[in-house]
Amino acid sequence: MSSTTRRDFLKQSALASAGTILVGFQLPVFAKKQALITDAFIRLELDGAVTLMMNHAEFGNGAYTSLSMMVAEELDLDWQTIKLEAAPTEQRYYSPLFGEYLTAGSVSTASSFMPMREAGARTRQLLLEAASIHFSAPISSLRTADSKVHHRDGRSVSYAALIAVVEANGLKPPEKAKLKNPEDFAVLGKPQRRIEAPEKVDGSAIFGSDIRFDDMLFASIVRPPVYGGFARDFDGTNALAVKGVVRVKKIDAGIAVLARDYWTAKKAAGLVTVSWEDGGNGGLSTKGYSVEYRELSDKPGLLAENIGRAEEIIAETEDGLVIESVYEMPYLAHATMEPMNCTAKLAGDRCEIWVGTQYQSNDRTVVAKMLGVPEENVVINRTLSGGTFGRRASKTADFVTDAVQAASGENVPVQVIWSREEDIRGGHYRPQFIHRLKGVLDNQGYPLAWHQRVVGKSIMQNTKHDPAYMVRGMDIYSLDGCLQEPFGVFPYGTSYEIPNHRIESHNPAKTGVRPHEWRAVGHTHTGIAYECFLDELADKGNKDPLDLRLHLSRKHTRMHNLLEKLKKVSNWEQPLAAGRGRGMAARVYSNSWIAQSVELTVDEDGSYSVDKVFCVVDCGFAVNPLGIQGQIEGGIMLGLNAVAYGAIDVVDGRVVQSNFHDYRPLRMHQMPEVEIHIMPSELPPTGVGEQSTTPIAPAIGNAIFNATGKRVRDFPLDRQGFVLKG
Amino acid sequence: MFKLDVNGQQVTVDCSEDTPLLWVLRDHLRLTGTKFGCGIGQCGACTVHIDSQPVRACMIPIEKAQGRNVRTIESLKRDDNFSVVQTAWLEEDVAQCGYCQSGQIMAATALLENNPDPDEEAINEAMLGHICRCGTYPRIRLAIKRASHQLSRGES
Structure with missing residues (x-):
């Protein structure tokens, strides 16, 4: 057996390419x-x-x-x-x-x-x-x-x-x-x-963590308990005494333990004693951010958009007629099925890397700089990735540099695998955000003035993307989905028209927990704040939420047609039984228009099930309708998962959650039925990978209000008494 | 030294007695189709069969697998033909990133071996422990039903 299963990597590649299509990895x-x-x-x-x-x-x-x-x-x-x-x-x-x-x-x-x-x-x-x-x-x-x-x-x-x-x-x-x-x-x-499905059903697909060489080593890293901390000193004697352990060394991320197999490395990592520095982050807490951001949301921010006289109208309106709400969204981890990993081999002034990555030009630049070698000396072999949701586009190339540093001086390939705990605690989260919104209605009950302050850390500030994504000191990724007019490089607005519309931004200091792109980026929080508050205004103005959006989008054909379609296919006007609720939301992201309505059932105790999701999408010419359907179902699952349970808490600089028992994934029986309608279009194709993640969260919030009369403004829902059944 | 039967072949592995079967398969035997997802039996990505029962390979120390029959995702194809479950997975175009699918398919295979015509509740129960972060759940359900239909018509 060992001769056939311990086939070296070259043979494995040759075998695979002789059979079906090999997409995971192929030798140059x-x-x-x-x-x-x-x-x-x-x-x-x-x-x-x-x-x-x-x-x-x-x-x-x-x-x-x-x-x-x-x-x-x-x-x-x-x-x-x-x-x-x-x-x-x-x-x-x-x-x-x-x-x-x-x-x-x-x-x-x-x-x-x-x-x-x-x-x-x-x-x-x-x-x-x-x-x-x-x-x-x-x-x-x-x-x-x-x-x-x-x-x-x-x-x-x-x-x-x-x-x-x-x-x-x-x-x-x-x-x-x-x-x-x-x-x-x-x-x-x-x-x-x-096209690569056959490899994914027989176990032959090669993901980053499946790279194997006869002489390779596996590494586990002991990481600092406090976010952003580092090792001052360590004692690896006990770890080195474990049979199969080859090396214990300090790298930037912590202490790397190298062994002949991952289990041995992981087990021995538990025997390393380390004295840690907390990097000044020992006092960090997400509760602290919440207090700080709420205070900031009371103060004027940088002006992103000012259409009409929103501020003046609100000031002129008597207090009881100004509608005001604060929405808060927590940090979110990506929790890809395949934890972060990378394999690297250093030989002389050359470095070869095997990794599932979204961002290999940046990975290469970061590694070349770190090693002080020309970029062409760093070769990146991209494998399949077991999910990303944005995590594998790392501006710091963090999971790549781990492996390169661990492989330094070894002359054999070294594979670093993050445990699930390291993965969930490793940072790079969707940042926590607070939105403070104020609205005034006209005498017909339609929104007259809208005022929104957006508070949260910038993803792009002080990165190489700063020039493209920062506009007058504001990160457009923090605001995407709030603005009526195009802003920066994003050529679209909300597709709604409110005559007086003011958006302000606070990007607090980019210290502490690192903000990162998470499937649909800004929309993951702007979508909730905007679309839930719009429903609050609809309720106060005695308007049907969908009809209100039809009214606001009457000059925006693509949005308007999309909403008409949603109204029809979702039987929007059909009454629901007591205890059931219906809610909707519509968004424009990355040049695609998407709208969803959900039907859910809430029990007396607040537990609920999501029964059905209707989704209508306008993504231009639909290149692969089957693929679009899959992306939409997946985005809905991830968005529902986040709004139901998703939260990363930091207390005393330490991330509380660690694995799937406390960072709960949505499971199969909780998945609602999803009905998808793709608008026919001859316009150039646009994206669907992230779009469906954006409306589902506000649509759920709006449906819960519809069913119970209770408006949730702090997420996730399970912390507000609404627990998804299962 | 531990002896076990993997996919019909006797293998001998030299590792510590607490090494989980998952890492024996992946690192010692280089059978990388079985995936690591959580290490605590919460996600199902490492599901294999031991004596025809689906188990979490991350939770089984090698000494507990000794002398038993282990079946992994790599064993399902026979003479280059996909199994009924694998075929259903292809026809329903289930996989997205694909990382969890080995475990999903092993769970579905075990379910249908024991109960070729499962109702919704039986499907839910069998698949409860299997996470898919891409959200392929609707298609997994369709694929199980398709495979069940094939099996109950004796078209395996």
Whole structure:
């Protein structure tokens, strides 16, 4: 057995690539001569396979499938012949939108739609030219299908067989791509199952933590108990005495214990004694932030938007007629199924890394700087990721530098695996936020003035993204979803029009617990505050919440049509039985419009079940309806999970939660039925990866109010007496 | 030295007696299809079968697995053919990130081996301990029903 299961990594790769498509990881094949590279993204293999270079990470988002569909459509590929390879960290593979090798912001499909189609189309034109020579026939007599060129007389030639013709005649792909008309699409817009699914059902998919080499070591890190603390000194004698332990060393993150297997490393890590410094964070608490932010929310902030005279109207209105509420949202951990991990090998001035990452250009830059070597000496092999929700786009490359430092001086690959406790306590959270809102209604009961102060830490301030995302000292990611007008690089507003609308921002000092992107970023808190307070105004003005939004969006066609559709499909006007409630919310995020309504049942004791979620989305042209459905269901699950239970508390600088028993995940029987409607559209495709996470939380809050008359403004719900059943 | 049967083959492993089966599989035998998720039996990502019963490999010290039959996700395919459950998973396009799916599939396989026609309650009970952070739950349910339908029609 040991000879077959202890196969080394090279053999494992070879075996896997001989079978089905290997997407997790493949050795670079630059030396391979039996292939024709027609484009940065396409390599035709002599054996008939067509290798596509994937320049976006796959972590459940479906990027590998939708990018493959784009090439397959234009190149008329036989789906079975496609092989995928993670593209290396080269400029030509950087996101055209970000200018970095980054998979984030729900933009992979949108930003790849033209480049990948053009790559496929140009290769197709090249192959048609080659086939024209091969058949001595005009291109007009040829067509492409199933990875072959077909002559109208019935003869055909495979793409692979045309490689020799291309090379013998020195043919090059044309500069300009001739793209198909959308009405001729056979792949795009049709439901397509996930391309890497076969590997994910038989255990052969390679995630970061599945990288194996014969001589590798595994490492566990003892991390400081206080957030942001560090080790002053340690004694690793007892750990080193454990059989299988190879080394105990100090790294920036704490004390790394290296052993022949992870269990031994983890067990021995418990035997290391460390004297810790708390980094000045011993007094940190999330309760403290709450008090500080509430005080700040009473003071004027930086002015983000001021339409009309909101402040003046509120000042002129008698106290009893100003509606005022404060909403508070806690820190959230990502808790990806696969805890953070990375494998690194250092040899001389070179470093090779195997990691599931969203952000490999930054990982490489951070590591090269840390090691003092040129960037090209750092090679990143991207694997599949077991979830991210934003966590694996780390500006500090924290989980990568851990492994590089642990591997320093070892000359063999070292894999650092974070335990679930380290993962949940490791920081990089959706930041805590407070929103203070004030509103005044006109004499018809419609919102006349809206005043909102947003208080929470900036994600982008003092990072390299500062110039793009900070506007006049305000992080647009803190405010995304509050503003009526486009702000900074975000070209959209709420799609509602309130005549007097003022938004102010406080980004408190960026010290203590680190703020990070979390699926849908700003919308995870702005969505709750905005959409719940809008319902508060609807209630005071005696308006139906959905009708109010229809009124406010009457000049915004996409939002207005979306809401009309939601009203219809969700049977919005049909009365519900006592104890049941209905609520809705609508949002614009990353150029996609999305609206949801939920139906739930609340018992006398406040326990509730979410019975049904209706979701309507306008994401432009729907590239893969099956993938969109999955992303929407997933986003709803994560958003519901967070609003029901999600909270990370810090007391005395220590994170309270540690594992799935106290950072509770949503389980299968708690998942509501989800009905999804995709608006037909011929506009360019936009994202769906994060959008559905945003309306679900306020829709739940609004439905609970509808069912019980109780308005929750502090989250999660289980701390306010509303406990999701299960 | 510990002896056990993994996927029909006798293996001998040299490790400490408290090493959980999970790490024996992943690090010693290099069977990485079985995943680490929480280490405390809360997430189900490490589910394997011992003597046909689904168990959490992170909670079973190697000495308790000694002499027993361990079956992992790698054993389900026969002669390159996916099992009925795996096929249902593909047809319903269940996986997103895919990290939890080995455990989900092993749990569903055990459920259907014991009860080929489970009702909703039986499905809920069998899958309660299996977390998916991507939210593939609706499709997992559909896939179990699809596999159940296949099995009860004897099309395995």
